[in-house]
Amino acid sequence: MVARWKFEEVEGLTKRISKSKVIALVNIGGIPSRQLQLMRKRLKEKAELRVGKNNLIKRSFEKAGIKDLDKHVRGSMGLIFTDLDPFKLNKILKSSRVSAPAKAGSIAPKDIVVPSGDTSLPAGPIIGDLQRLGIKAKIQEGRIIVTEDSLVVREGEEISQDMAGVLTRLGIEPIEIGLDLNAAYEDGVIYTSDILDIDETKTISDLQTSYRDALNLALNSGIYNSVTIKYLLNDAFNNAINLAINAEIATKETIKFLLSKANREMLSLTSRISGDSVSGAPAEGEDEREGEPKKEVEGEEEKTEDEAASGLASLFG
Incomplete structure (x- = not known):
């Protein structure tokens, strides 16, 4: 006979699924209880995290009429109910990852460095463990002091059991853990993690x-x-x-440009006329009889005046 609490669990999940805009499946495997509670707290105002047995989750999907989402139920699963769209939810989950102690055999996600300074650990046998693992340390005023920054594990390397124990004693939590989204359901569409993991920039x-x-x-x-x-x-x-x-068509839009063009042409012509007049004047010191200007000069001056008049006439049409 099926236990009553299982019926109640399925009924509760089914009702919650029916009321939610978005339902997401997240992997909670390997997350310590303390870190899981911290993640739940961070999501509290934006989403609700529920943990359940896989067979009950699948049964809830079936009763709620959600197809194919059960195919993404694998491992230790949690359910997230939210009104956020799947992309925003995935972004929040990635930014909500927390640090956790290293475990023997885990892979370092980045270089692990033991910083210099007071460890707050009392003098004891652990100083030998530190030195054996390549951490430079000494005893000062009854406490263990790390004398310089020490790179103890490189990114991608496996963390040994001894190293994991020392890092935990030092309070260093190098592992990042979080809720990894398997799939999200919205309006009949299932979004898998590979679709949601996009480079926003x-x-x-x-x-x-x-x-x-x-x-x-x-x-x-x-x-x-x-x-x-x-x-x-x-x-x-x-x-x-x-x-x-x-085309020199005057309108309220073109008149200012046409007037400006005419003004430039007038100034240019005036400049040329002035230049011609100056070039036709007698040079300083030129030999000429007093009171008897040369006829050739008179003719040139008359010719220049005629040219100027002709130029002005052409300017004004």
Whole structure:
């Protein structure tokens, strides 16, 4: 006969599953009770963590009408109920990892360094263990002091039983543990861990690049939509203004440019006229009879004045 508590457990899980927007399966294997309670506390305001037997979890999925999620139930499982979307939940779980003591045979996730300083350990046989493991230490005022930083295990190396014991005595917890998400269910869709484990920075950068490329393609192809219309209208307006200016068509948009152009041309012509007048004047010290200007000069001056008049006439049409 099936125990009554199992029926109650399945009923409770089924109701909770039916009320949740997102249901996630997480692996809790190898997580000490203290660290598990710490993770539960960190998730309290955003999600609820429930631990149950695998067969009861599968039965709850069946009663709640959730298909295929039971295929991801393996190992020691926990259930998370939340309104967060699966991607945000996975990100929170990764940021909620906590440190734990090293165990013999575990692999160092990073270089393990014993820092220099007071260990707070009283003088005793452990100083021999420290020195044997390559940790430089001495006794000072009845306590064991580590004299310099000591790299004791490199990333990827296995932690020996002796090293695990010493690290625990020193209060060093080099192992990071957390709730590893197996799969999450939302609105009939199952998201596995490989889908949820994305590089957020790279994904945003790729999306921005794709957006720019698509926008440039649409603009160069003259495709009108809600995004490109403002750019295309701006280009069309600028092209129309340039065409009107080059054709000397006066409108309220072009008149200031046309007047500016006319002013520049007038100043340029005035500059040329002034230069011609100066070049036609007698040079200082030039030999000429007093009161009898040379006829050739008179002719040149008259010619220059005629050219100036002709130039001004052309300026004003």
